[in-house]
Amino acid sequence: MRDLLYLLRYLRSYRMALVIGLIVMALAGALVPEALSRTKAVFDGIFPDSAVTAAIPSPRTEWPEPAPPLEGLTASQMQARLLEAALVLFAFMVAAAIFDGLSVWFAEYLGQHLLYELRKSLFEHLQALSMSFYDRRRLGELISRVNNDTMVLQRNSGKGLAWLVSEPVAVMYGVYRMVAISPRLTLSMVIIVPVVIVVTLFLGRRVRKLSRQMQEQLGEMTNALHEGLAAIRIIKIFGIQREMNQHFERENREVMRTEVRTALTRAINSPVVGITIGLSLIAILMLGGQEIQAGRMTGGDLMAFVLLLQAVSSSVNRVSRVNLSLQQASAAAGRHRELLEVDERLPVVANPVEPDGIEGRITFEHVSFSYLGRSPALRDISLEIRPGEVVAFAGPSGAGKTTIANLIPRLYDPTEGRVLVDGIDVREMDPQKLRRFMSIVPQETLLFGGTVGENIAYGRSDATREEIEAAAKAANAHDFIMALPQGxxxxxxxxxxxxxxxxxxxxxxxxxxxxxxxxxxxDEATSSLDNESENEIRRALDTVLEGRTAIIIAHRLSTIQDADRIIVLEAGRIVESGRHEELLARRGLYARLYRAHQSSDERAAALEGTASANA
Incomplete structure (x- = not known):
C-alpha cells in the first residue's frame, strides 16, 4: 500500500478534482444500499398480511418511525402509499445510477492524469540520470518499466479506481442499514467476515508476488524484442534467426506461465467468496422466517434485508477483486518508485557557475578515469588545448580516446584530477549550461524520426529556417537535401x-x-564511411571547424594530418604529441599506426580497382 500512496504525489495539481471525485464515489457507494432499504415499504405494500403487526415506514420520515397501521387504510390509500414508496425508490435508483457513472468518470479522469504525470516524471528522471546509470542497465528493461508497468496501472484505473472508494462505502453503509432492519440477523453474518478477510489477504499476497515476477519477466522479454529488432541486419547476415526466435520464445513462455498462474489465483477468489456468502444467504432466509413468525420482522423487512445482503455480498466480492488488482498495481508502482528513487545524476554545486560565453580553452589536470570500477581507461592525463586549436587524438582501440571526449562535456566525472573549461572546473558548472557551448558528432549517427529540417533544428530549437539552411551549407549537405523529394x-x-x-x-x-x-x-565521425563520403565530410569540416576549438577522435589517421596537434594515447596514457610530420619522423607508435592504416587503405583501393575492372 505504501507504493500506491507514493503515487498520490502526482495528483497534487488535481486536488479539487480528487476531493470532488472521492465525495462522488462515496455517494455512489451509499446510494445503492439506501435505495434497497427503501424496498421495505414497497414489499410491505405488496404483502400487507405480513405487516399487520408492524407499520410501513413513510419514505418521507426517518425509519423506523411508525406510520398508520395497514388495517386502518383503504385500498386507495394503500395504493397511494405504495406508489409514493415506489417513486422514492425509483428516485434513489436513478440517483445511484447517475453517481455511479460520475464516479467512473472521475476515476478515469484522475487515473489518466496520474498516468500522464507518472510517465512524464519517469521520462524526465531517466533523461537526468548520468551515463554511468545507462552503462549498467539494459534498454529493454527500462522501456518495460515505462511501458509495461504503466500499463498495469492503467488497467486498474477507471472502474477499478472507482470501486476502491465506492465499494467499501457500500459495504459499510449496507451493513448499517441491515443492522437498522434486524441486528439479530446482521450479527449472525459475523462468521463470514473472517473467512472473506483471510481469503482476500492470502490471495492478495500471492498476486502481488506473481505480479512483480511477471513485470520482471516482461522486462526480459522486452529486452529480447529490442535486441531482435535493433540488430536485425546482423541477425540476418549471420543467419541466427532461429537462435533469436528461441531466446524470445523462452522469455515469452515465462511471461505466459506467470500470467496464467496470476489468472488462476484471481479466479479462485470469486467462487470462494461467493460460496461463503451463498451459505450465509441460506441461513438468513431460515432465521428470517423465524423472526417473522415471532413478530419481530415483516415480509418487507426480510426482502429488503436479503436485497441488502446481496448488494453487500456483491460489494464484498468487488472489494476482494479490487484488492487483487491493487496488489498488481502495487507491484508495478513499487518498480516505478524504485526507478524514481535512483539518484545517479551528476552532482551540481549549490551555486554553479553560469558563464554567458566561453573562449574554448580545455585543460586536463592529472586526470584518471575508470568505467564502473574496472581497470583505468585514462591514467594521469595532463594537457591543455588552446582556444581555436584543432587537436586530434589517435591510438589503438581501448586507448582512451572516446573517454577524453566524454569527460569534456561532463558526461562522466573523472575518478581523479580535474577537467577545466576556461580555467573553471566543469564540476562547478551546471552541465546543461556548459553543454550549450559544445556540439558533438558521434561515430554512430542517430537521426530522430521527423524531417531533415527538424533533425538539424534539434541542435538549437529556436533556429530559423535561414540558420538551418546555413548550417546545412556549411556541412556540405544543402545540395543533396534540396535533391530530396520534399527538400x-x-x-x-x-x-x-x-x-x-x-x-x-x-x-x-x-x-x-x-x-x-x-x-x-x-568522435570518429568518418570511420564507417567510404572514401567518397569521407572526402565530402572532410571538405565540410574544413569550413565548420574554422575559429572553433575542435577535438577529433581519429580512427582513419588520414583525416587528421592537418590537425594543429595530434596526441597519441596508449593504455590510457599520453605517449606522443606533435604535428603529423613530427610524429612520423619520430618513428614511434603513431608512425607504426599510420603505416598500418596506409597499407590497409592501399589494399582496399586495389580491391576496389579490381572489382571495377571486372565489372
Missing part, C-alpha cells in the same frame, strides 16, 4: 534509414553547426 521537409525514417551513411553524417554535422558551438567534438 528539408523530407521524412528521414526511423533512425534516418531513408538516407545513406554519408548523408546522415552530414546532417549530424549540420545539427552540430547550427548550435554555433565554441567547442566541437568529432
Amino acid at each position: 528539408y521537409e523530407t521524412q528521414v525514417g526511423e533512425r534516418g534509414t531513408q538516407l545513406s551513411g554519408g548523408q546522415r553524417q552530414r546532417i549530424a554535422i549540420a545539427r552540430a553547426v547550427v548550435r554555433n558551438p565554441r567547442i566541437m567534438i568529432l
Whole structure:
C-alpha cells in the first residue's frame, strides 16, 4: 500500500478534482444500499398480511418511525402509499445510477492524469540520470518499466479506481442499514467476515508476488524484442534467426506461465467468496422466517434485508477483486518508485557557475578515469588545448580516446584530477549550461524520426529556417537535401534509414553547426564511411571547424594530418604529441599506426580497382 500512496504525489495539481471525485464515489457507494432499504415499504405494500403487526415506514420520515397501521387504510390509500414508496425508490435508483457513472468518470479522469504525470516524471528522471546509470542497465528493461508497468496501472484505473472508494462505502453503509432492519440477523453474518478477510489477504499476497515476477519477466522479454529488432541486419547476415526466435520464445513462455498462474489465483477468489456468502444467504432466509413468525420482522423487512445482503455480498466480492488488482498495481508502482528513487545524476554545486560565453580553452589536470570500477581507461592525463586549436587524438582501440571526449562535456566525472573549461572546473558548472557551448558528432549517427529540417533544428530549437539552411551549407549537405523529394521537409525514417551513411553524417554535422558551438567534438565521425563520403565530410569540416576549438577522435589517421596537434594515447596514457610530420619522423607508435592504416587503405583501393575492372 505504501507504493500506491507514493503515487498520490502526482495528483497534487488535481486536488479539487480528487476531493470532488472521492465525495462522488462515496455517494455512489451509499446510494445503492439506501435505495434497497427503501424496498421495505414497497414489499410491505405488496404483502400487507405480513405487516399487520408492524407499520410501513413513510419514505418521507426517518425509519423506523411508525406510520398508520395497514388495517386502518383503504385500498386507495394503500395504493397511494405504495406508489409514493415506489417513486422514492425509483428516485434513489436513478440517483445511484447517475453517481455511479460520475464516479467512473472521475476515476478515469484522475487515473489518466496520474498516468500522464507518472510517465512524464519517469521520462524526465531517466533523461537526468548520468551515463554511468545507462552503462549498467539494459534498454529493454527500462522501456518495460515505462511501458509495461504503466500499463498495469492503467488497467486498474477507471472502474477499478472507482470501486476502491465506492465499494467499501457500500459495504459499510449496507451493513448499517441491515443492522437498522434486524441486528439479530446482521450479527449472525459475523462468521463470514473472517473467512472473506483471510481469503482476500492470502490471495492478495500471492498476486502481488506473481505480479512483480511477471513485470520482471516482461522486462526480459522486452529486452529480447529490442535486441531482435535493433540488430536485425546482423541477425540476418549471420543467419541466427532461429537462435533469436528461441531466446524470445523462452522469455515469452515465462511471461505466459506467470500470467496464467496470476489468472488462476484471481479466479479462485470469486467462487470462494461467493460460496461463503451463498451459505450465509441460506441461513438468513431460515432465521428470517423465524423472526417473522415471532413478530419481530415483516415480509418487507426480510426482502429488503436479503436485497441488502446481496448488494453487500456483491460489494464484498468487488472489494476482494479490487484488492487483487491493487496488489498488481502495487507491484508495478513499487518498480516505478524504485526507478524514481535512483539518484545517479551528476552532482551540481549549490551555486554553479553560469558563464554567458566561453573562449574554448580545455585543460586536463592529472586526470584518471575508470568505467564502473574496472581497470583505468585514462591514467594521469595532463594537457591543455588552446582556444581555436584543432587537436586530434589517435591510438589503438581501448586507448582512451572516446573517454577524453566524454569527460569534456561532463558526461562522466573523472575518478581523479580535474577537467577545466576556461580555467573553471566543469564540476562547478551546471552541465546543461556548459553543454550549450559544445556540439558533438558521434561515430554512430542517430537521426530522430521527423524531417531533415527538424533533425538539424534539434541542435538549437529556436533556429530559423535561414540558420538551418546555413548550417546545412556549411556541412556540405544543402545540395543533396534540396535533391530530396520534399527538400528539408523530407521524412528521414526511423533512425534516418531513408538516407545513406554519408548523408546522415552530414546532417549530424549540420545539427552540430547550427548550435554555433565554441567547442566541437568529432568522435570518429568518418570511420564507417567510404572514401567518397569521407572526402565530402572532410571538405565540410574544413569550413565548420574554422575559429572553433575542435577535438577529433581519429580512427582513419588520414583525416587528421592537418590537425594543429595530434596526441597519441596508449593504455590510457599520453605517449606522443606533435604535428603529423613530427610524429612520423619520430618513428614511434603513431608512425607504426599510420603505416598500418596506409597499407590497409592501399589494399582496399586495389580491391576496389579490381572489382571495377571486372565489372
